[in-house]
Amino acid sequence: MGATFFALMIGPMRNFDWRSCPAAQQPSYPDPQQLADVVNDLRRRPPLVFAGEADSLRADMERAGQGEAFVLMGGDCAESFEKGDATTIRLKVQTILQMAIVLTYGASMPVVKIGRMAGQYAKPRSADTETRNGVTLPVYRGDCVNGHEFTKSARVPDPKRMLDAYLRSGTTLNLIRAFTMGGYASLSEVHSWNRGFTENPAYARFATMAGELDRSMRFMKAAGVDFGALTQVDFYSAHEALLLDYEDAMTREDSRTGDPYDTSAHMLWIGERTRDIDGAHVALLSGVRNPIGVKIGPDASPDELYALMDRLNPSGEGGRISFITRMGADLIEERLPALAQAVKADGRPVTWICDPMHGNTITSENGYKTRRFADILAETRSFFQVHRAVGTVPGGIHVELTGDDVTEVLGGGEHIAEADLAQRYETLVDPRLNHQQSLEIAFEVAEMLRS
Ligand code: PEP
Ligand code: CO
DSSP states (O other): OOSOOOOOEEEEOOOSSGGGSOOTTOOOOSOHHHHHHHHHHHHTSOOSSOHHHHHHHHHHHHHHHTTSSEEEEEEOSSOOSTTOSHHHHHHHHHHHHHHHHHHHHHHTSOEEEEESOSSOOOOOOSOSEEEETTEEEEOOOOTTTSOSSSSHHHHSOOTTHHHHHHHHHHHHHHHHHHHHHSSTTOHHHHHHHTHHHHTSGGGGGGHHHHHHHHHHHHHHHHTTOOGGGGOOOOOEEEEEOOOHHHHHHTEEEETTTOOEEETTOSEEEEOTTSOOTTSHHHHHHHTSOSOEEEEEOTTOOHHHHHHHHHHHOTTOOTTSEEEEEOOOTTTHHHHHHHHHHHHHHHOSOOEEEEOOSTTOEEEOTTSOEEEEHHHHHHHHHHHHHHHHHHTOOEEEEEEEBOSSOOOOEEBTTTTBOGGGTTTTOOOSSSOOBOHHHHHHHHHHHHHHHHO
16 A cells, blocks of 8 residues: 555446346345435445555555465454454454565565455355344344344344444544554564464474574674665455445446546455356456456356456456455365466466365354364365466465454364364354464465475
8 A cells, every 4th residue: 555656536437237137145124215325425425545555555466476476365354343443353354464474574575465354344155144042133244234133123124334434443543553564563573473373382493484584684684674665565455346336336437537446455356155146246346457466266167267357358458357266175276287287278367366265164063153274274285286287376475364363263273173263263153263373374385385
């Protein structure tokens, strides 16, 4: 977000033909007039991000697709209004920056840092309703739509929540900009935060790399590198573009070019459940210039990928489209090669990103929705192996994480067991890597990048 030209956004855009397409995963609002009022209000509000910033992220994504940078996307499965305090946000940003230093060292390349933050408030769900003890209510769809509490008043979709989501996204971005631009997150500072992790005997197997990294930092200092100049980092925002009314209302025309941008985030992605080629989500995002991600599950076919590329990136612009694969540790080696080969044969550039979370969700014996750290690692390792075998570029990772000390994912160096899940299981939807597990993944991926 740094020294980018801040183009002013003028006039709200009404975009495209998405309203005539089938729209999956949308809430049923009881009062259409209230929805229309909220949307009209949102259309007149300032953009949250700027076109020039989205353009520089697109250029960064292009570099990652060519093997000249590596993408780190991370953050909550679902951000919550309740946990939107400064400490929670700061710890998440710190965690991502700490991971990024380790990855930068492993990759010997710039790391493109993207938070699943400042707008990740709407969730696709497998059913429209939830039943508990004979009572059936609308399912929780994220704080942008309804409340998590299992009561009728909380669960009825409320369009005014979109205004709250907009303001919270803005204050979150403001804090991120302050942290990353104000010198707080300088290279040497972030490096010193990593000491607590690397000095922990549980992570002794990373001691060699941690030692090398530390020596590199001391070498840079000794050689006179101006650490004062290394105090600002680019940090971008992204979320799933699920709620069509919200994303449409946030679309603005760039005053430089007249091109439409979805100004709710720098990057938007389309989920596995809403990537229907004729659906409203693909139609909406085909009409904006932001870099776009599409989640790709194990049942996707080469033809579906071609159709997505035709629709979202017909001219083959670098950095425009990322395929975020989420196959599951047991399926990736079987399913990813054909897709990677097909895209390679097409020739249009795609940035490949590994989401090792969403294909590895299980229910523990004691009833928690969880994931095994070992499966997350295994899918990531296979991602590198498959792309290297095919001759395509493993361009980044996409993980669900928090900076807090939660117990939601099994295993890792802290050996979180099923019985531990109850201690601090706080997520509203999917289980997240905690702070330590996030750093552990970063060291593991850094080793994969080096090998
Ligand atoms: C998510 O990223 O939280 C999600 C729902 O992913 P997917 O669309 O891949 O299932
Ligand atoms: Co999730």
